[in-house]
Amino acid sequence: MKSTLLSVLAITVCAAPAVAATTSQPTSVVELFTSQGCSSCPTANAFIAGLDADHPDVLALSYGVTYWDYLGWKDTFGDPAFTARQRQYDQALDSGVYTPMMVVGGQAHAPRMPIDTATRANVPASIALVRQSGELCVEGKLPKGSKLALIGYEPGIQAVNVKKGENRGHTLTLANVVTDLDYREWSGQMVCGLHPKAGLAVLAHDATTAAIIGAARFEP
Numbered sequence: 460m461k462s463t464l465l466s467v468l469a470i471t472v473c474a475a476p477a478v479a480a481t482t483s484q485p486t487s488v489v490e491l492f493t494s495q496g497c498s499s500c501p502t503a504n505a506f507i508a509g510l511d512a513d514h515p516d517v518l519a520l521s522y523g524v525t526y527w528d529y530l531g532w533k534d535t536f537g538d539p540a541f542t543a544r545q546r547q548y549d550q551a552l553d554s555g556v557y558t559p560m561m562v563v564g565g566q567a568h569a570p571r572m573p574i575d576t577a578t579r580a581n582v583p584a585s586i587a588l589v590r591q592s593g594e595l596c597v598e599g600k601l602p603k604g605s606k607l608a609l610i611g612y613e614p615g616i617q618a619v620n621v622k623k624g625e626n627r628g629h630t631l632t633l634a635n636v637v638t639d640l641d642y643r644e645w646s647g648q649m650v651c652g653l654h655p656k657a658g659l660a661v662l663a664h665d666a667t668t669a670a671i672i673g674a675a676r677f678e679p
Contacts, residue, residue, distance in 0.1 A: 536633070611637070
């Protein structure tokens, strides 16, 4: 990892009453596994950018994977931890590992999809991010043992000029690029001590199926 969420998101447990914060609970989550070295990925990148711009209830995230770096261009946003997350979905969904790969709600995958599939509500409002004493906390009603993914990302669009590989000479645009990833197991108690420097998404996964059973988002 380029940096760890532990340096940005110091995790503690707190039990005091929460105060409402300006955050949101997405009704749908679409995660794109992409690579700047993949000639098939720019269309999917554009799809995710459109989702983010036109559908505020959808949380759309872009992960840079690393297994195409050997083609001549090293993904500037790539991280082995993001490749590992995609492989976890492969184990849960028997999806194979490919790009572009979109995962909807942690339950279905495809290289492309109709807009109504991506925007259809698939995530219950079971967790929320709330402010307390100048920090963010995760509260919710989840089964104990659920897996929390703490995902740092850069909100908005980033442009990358690719100089080598399959996309040589092209400028790629990517939305909500993931920068950090960490995991916690839900104990039933509020998780506090979150101090994100940019966007933060918290995804709660079913411990067995990897389906997303809760989602919350913060953007400064």
